[in-house]
Amino acid sequence: MAHFDPNARPFSHKWMNERLAVDTLKRVLSTEYWIPKNINFLWAMGMVLAATFGLLLISGIFLLMYYIPDTKQAFDSVNHTIMGEVGYGWLWRHMHGVAASVVFLIIYIHMFTGIYYGSYKRGRELIWLSGMLLFVSFSAEAFSGYMLPWGQMSYWAGMVITNLFSLGSLDWQGLVEWIRGDYVPGQAFLGRFFMLHVLLMPLIIMALIVLHFGTLRIPHVNNQDGEEIDFEAEAEKWKAGLRKESKVIPFNPVFLSKDTFVLGIYFIFYFYLVFYHFEFAMDPVNFDPANPLKTPPHIYPEWYFLWSYEILRPFPKDPGLVAFGFAQVIFFFLPFLDRSPNVAPANRRGLFKFWFWILLVDMIVLTIMGKVPPVGIYTKIGTVAAWTFIILWILLPFITKAEKAVRGHK
Amino acid sequence: MSDRRDFFGKVLGAYAGLGALGALYAAKRTWDPLPSVKAAGFTTLDLSGLEENKLYVEKWRGKPVLIIKVPKNAKPDTAPNGNDKNAYEDPRLITVGGHKFMIVIGLCTHLGCIPDYFPEKHKFICPCHGGQFNAAGEVLKAPPPSPLVIPPFKVEGTKVVLGEAGPEYKKMKEKGLVA
Amino acid sequence: MKELKVLAVVVFFTLVTYWGVEPYAHKVMHKNVEEATFENFQYKDLKAPAKGDPAKGKALIATCTSCHGIKSQGIKAPMDPVAASQAYGVVPPDLSNAGAVLDEKFIANFIVSPTHAGLVKKSAMPGGMADAQGAADIAAYLKSIAPKEIKPKEAFEFACGRCHAVRYDKWTQIGQTPKTKADIKTGVDLALMDFKKKVGQYQVKLAEYLGKLPPDLSIIVRARSEEYLEKFVENPQHILPGTAMPRVGVTEEGYEKIYKYLEEVGDPSKPKREKVGPWVLGYLVLFAFLAFLWYKSQWKGLK
Ligand code: HEM
Numbered sequence: 082m083a084h085f086d087p088n089a090r091p092f093s094h095k096w097m098n099e100r101l102a103v104d105t106l107k108r109v110l111s112t113e114y115w116i117p118k119n120i121n122f123l124w125a126m127g128m129v130l131a132a133t134f135g136l137l138l139i140s141g142i143f144l145l146m147y148y149i150p151d152t153k154q155a156f157d158s159v160n161h162t163i164m165g166e167v168g169y170g171w172l173w174r175h176m177h178g179v180a181a182s183v184v185f186l187i188i189y190i191h192m193f194t195g196i197y198y199g200s201y202k203r204g205r206e207l208i209w210l211s212g213m214l215l216f217v218s219f220s221a222e223a224f225s226g227y228m229l230p231w232g233q234m235s236y237w238a239g240m241v242i243t244n245l246f247s248l249g250s251l252d253w254q255g256l257v258e259w260i261r262g263d264y265v266p267g268q269a270f271l272g273r274f275f276m277l278h279v280l281l282m283p284l285i286i287m288a289l290i291v292l293h294f295g296t297l298r299i300p301h302v303n304n305q306d307g308e309e310i311d312f313e314a315e316a317e318k319w320k321a322g323l324r325k326e327s328k329v330i331p332f333n334p335v336f337l338s339k340d341t342f343v344l345g346i347y348f349i350f351y352f353y354l355v356f357y358h359f360e361f362a363m364d365p366v367n368f369d370p371a372n373p374l375k376t377p378p379h380i381y382p383e384w385y386f387l388w389s390y391e392i393l394r395p396f397p398k399d400p401g402l403v404a405f406g407f408a409q410v411i412f413f414f415l416p417f418l419d420r421s422p423n424v425a426p427a428n429r430r431g432l433f434k435f436w437f438w439i440l441l442v443d444m445i446v447l448t449i450m451g452k453v454p455p456v457g458i459y460t461k462i463g464t465v466a467a468w469t470f471i472i473l474w475i476l477l478p479f480i481t482k483a484e485k486a487v488r489g490h491k
Numbered sequence: 492m493s494d495r496r497d498f499f500g501k502v503l504g505a506y507a508g509l510g511a512l513g514a515l516y517a518a519k520r521t522w523d524p525l526p527s528v529k530a531a532g533f534t535t536l537d538l539s540g541l542e543e544n545k546l547y548v549e550k551w552r553g554k555p556v557l558i559i560k561v562p563k564n565a566k567p568d569t570a571p572n573g574n575d576k577n578a579y580e581d582p583r584l585i586t587v588g589g590h591k592f593m594i595v596i597g598l599c600t601h602l603g604c605i606p607d608y609f610p611e612k613h614k615f616i617c618p619c620h621g622g623q624f625n626a627a628g629e630v631l632k633a634p635p636p637s638p639l640v641i642p643p644f645k646v647e648g649t650k651v652v653l654g655e656a657g658p659e660y661k662k663m664k665e666k667g668l669v670a
Numbered sequence: 671m672k673e674l675k676v677l678a679v680v681v682f683f684t685l686v687t688y689w690g691v692e693p694y695a696h697k698v699m700h701k702n703v704e705e706a707t708f709e710n711f712q713y714k715d716l717k718a719p720a721k722g723d724p725a726k727g728k729a730l731i732a733t734c735t736s737c738h739g740i741k742s743q744g745i746k747a748p749m750d751p752v753a754a755s756q757a758y759g760v761v762p763p764d765l766s767n768a769g770a771v772l773d774e775k776f777i778a779n780f781i782v783s784p785t786h787a788g789l790v791k792k793s794a795m796p797g798g799m800a801d802a803q804g805a806a807d808i809a810a811y812l813k814s815i816a817p818k819e820i821k822p823k824e825a826f827e828f829a830c831g832r833c834h835a836v837r838y839d840k841w842t843q844i845g846q847t848p849k850t851k852a853d854i855k856t857g858v859d860l861a862l863m864d865f866k867k868k869v870g871q872y873q874v875k876l877a878e879y880l881g882k883l884p885p886d887l888s889i890i891v892r893a894r895s896e897e898y899l900e901k902f903v904e905n906p907q908h909i910l911p912g913t914a915m916p917r918v919g920v921t922e923e924g925y926e927k928i929y930k931y932l933e934e935v936g937d938p939s940k941p942k943r944e945k946v947g948p949w950v951l952g953y954l955v956l957f958a959f960l961a962f963l964w965y966k967s968q969w970k971g972l973k
């Protein structure tokens with residue numbers, strides 16, 4: 082039975098505690114949420130992502146006030162009204178565009194951090210899977226957002242990507258038309274992608290962020306040595322004042338202070354891009370209005386989709402689609418394809434060390450080849466890189482199965 | 492020791508609050524009316540050839556503008572608040588080309604409904620809460636607290652430009668006849 | 671120290687990726703632009719004309735004014751833009767500002783042969799309107815009547831604005847969109863509809879003449895690089911072989927004016943960015959510094 086003191090002053094600490102358990106909430110969510118001491122700034126990337134999502138949300142709210150989801154007006158509502166007339170409209174747009182691009186850079190860093198330190202195993206599988214769901218949702222969010230200015234890139238990317246759903250020689254035109262609500266991307270298409278971008282996908286993303294945080298709670302985050310920490314025992318040490326001896330620190334304020342510092346550095350980088358170097362995130366081709374009768378000479382996805390796009394490109398239609406599908410889902414299976422029980426930095430894990438660095442380099446090569454025109458030497462490099470990617474994943478279970486146990490170093 | 496640790500956290504928090512204020516300023520600017528909306532604020536009316544005692548409606552900045560060429564005898568049939576003087580003598584009328592006109596923004600000063608004009612009664616009656624005005628826009632019956640508002644205007648021959656403050660408007664303003 | 675090493679690795683791979691998808695990929699994709707020559711609007715391929723005499727040019731100008739107006743000299747165009755487009759496909763420009771925007775050598779060559787100077791297959795303006803000396807005289811005359819200073823927009827209107835609209839500045843091929851008023855009872859704005867019809871009639875003829883309607887240039891400065899634009903205007907054929915856009919023959923200063931206008935319309939936030947940017951970054955540097963102090967104080971004695 083809950084107890085409510087009739088004499089407690091409304092909104093006083095006691096009054097609030099009785100109704101909302103603020104002290105407990107604060108303890109559970111921050112002051113006694115334990116983080117290992119032995120981590121580096123890469124563990125702040127999660128907070129950086131959350132903050133970037135915040136920036137996207139805020140700037141998006143302001144864009145939404147003047148954006149018009151109409152194929153005849155969308156382009157000018159963005160490029161004229163918002164960029165030229167609305168007070169600080171240009172700031173919101175550049176912030177939104179740059180954040181949408183940079184968020185993927187951070188996601189990739191965050192993912193590769195997880196892969197490098199083996200943070201997807203030994204109780205952390207759900208963290209990884211919810212993270213991958215976030216990755217997919219962010220991709221959908223980015224893609225639907227890219228449709229909205231209704232420029233040439235919007236239109237033709239919309240055309241190409243929706244055509245993927247005809248599934249090659251299965252030729253499911255009906256499905257493609259259903260997705261578009263039309264024979265070509267048109268008003269129906271813009272309307273539904275607008276809805277996805279401003280409502281459904283953000284809702285899903287917010288729910289997934291909560292899930293992602295939830296999955297972190299029991300296994301806790303990993304650390305630089307993959308050491309298994311007894312969080313209860315270490316927390317007791319901290320509470321007894323053994324700040325130096327304890328292997329853990331509370332999230333708030335100790336880890337938060339470092340997160341905030343990393344965020345500060347990140348914001349300098351981010352706003353530098355927003356004010357002085359935004360072109361990379363706002364493709365020139367999309368400053369030509371959509372023209373259903375003319376494909377621009379070079380069309381390519383935004384940089385963060387390039388690696389999977391390049392896996393599709395060197396193959397004939399059907400195998401290309403299979404390869405593309407493979408690339409889209411394979412990261413989900415990482416916790417199960419890695420057969421070694423070792424949770425340790427890749428550099429201490431025998432062959433996996435090579436697997437990790439080759440994968441990283443290969444994906445960068447794929448990314449670059451995905452952007453340059455598919456001619457001559459680029460096609461060859463692209464094909465090799467695409468096969469390398471596929472083979473790496475086929476090899477993964479075998480090389481990890483053969484991996485020797487790593488002693489908890491230190 | 493722990494005080495010192497908290498101290499920097501508080502400084503940082505205050506400083507972040509400062510940044511939030513800056514962001515709020517940008518947000519405020521985003522809500523401001525657009526320059527194109529502000530620039531679109533001029534309307535020219537040609538008043539030659541209007542009939543007496545007939546209501547004409549125009550539009551200025553999206554709001555209705557009510558125009559009446561006021562006849563010599565524009566005494567309201569009744570005036571619940573006792574203000575039953577002839578509207579033709581009202582200093583709020585605007586003389587254009589030798590005739591006197593009422594030119595007001597047609598939104599009731601109570602809560603913004605458009606009052607209806609009854610020529611035979613020489614008065615406006617607001618449909619929303621029953622406020623009444625005479626043919627010069629003066630209040631005859633509450634709830635409206637003040638006369639119908641005269642927009643900035645400039646007389647040019649038989650024409651009137653709304654949105655620009657001419658000498659006649661400025662004079663009225665000095666006398667406190669316009670808001 | 672270790673963290674800096676980790677940071678170095680992250681930065682390294684980020685920069686490689688950036689280099690690959692931005693500078694490198696664009697270089698490969700826009701090879702033709704990069705390789706196209708640029709000669710600062712010198713038009714070296716055109717013959718230098720004989721020295722022109724403005725007085726003689728003035729005497730010859732009637733040849734031109736049967737189609738062109740010269741407002742600054744009180745000469746009105748014989749046809750309005752729409753009528754002219756029905757006759758020629760495009761309106762012959764008013765020549766008041768020609769000398770302020772165009773290269774004198776180019777004008778002289780253009781009068782002799784518009785297709786040769788303009789690098790196009792056909793031109794609404796007939797060639798051989800004067801012999802080489804006469805053309806040089808007319809060019810000198812046009813230079814002599816040119817105003818010293820013209821506004822960026824005037825340069826654009828003369829050189830580009832008869833074929834390209836700029837809707838963000840309400841500019842159409844036949845002039846500025848007038849301010850009109852819709853009828854209060856119906857919401858119909860007949861004057862505007864009339865104007866739009868005229869623009870439409872003009873555009874149809876223009877597209878017939880050129881093979882397509884030249885694009886609106888409202889935000890062309892964001893859609894094409896600076897390098898692309900200047901090389902293209904200097905010699906359209908170098909960038910888009912076969913294009914119907916003629917070489918217009920602007921001088922370097924003329925081009926700068928035009929670009930300035932396009933930038934004001936197409937990237938209006940540039941001055942604001944430059945003003946706000948340093949403040950935001952300055953704020954954040956101090957933020958990071960304060961956060962660093964907090965971090966250091968919190969982590970003191972932990973290891
Ligand atoms: C934008 C979406 C995301 C947000 C807001 C987010 C947020 C976070 C946060 C706050 C943490 C804890 C701090 C840290 O270790 O950095 C975390 C950890 C983690 N995230 Fe994410 N994340 C996102 C996307 C992803 C993605 C795409 C993946 C990979 C598929 C992923 C995988 C992980 C893993 C494996 C951890 C645990 C790291 C460890 O235990 O050391 N996350 N995330």
Ligand code: FES
Nearest residue numbers: 599601602617622
């Ligand atoms: S709005 Fe007119 S009386 Fe209330």
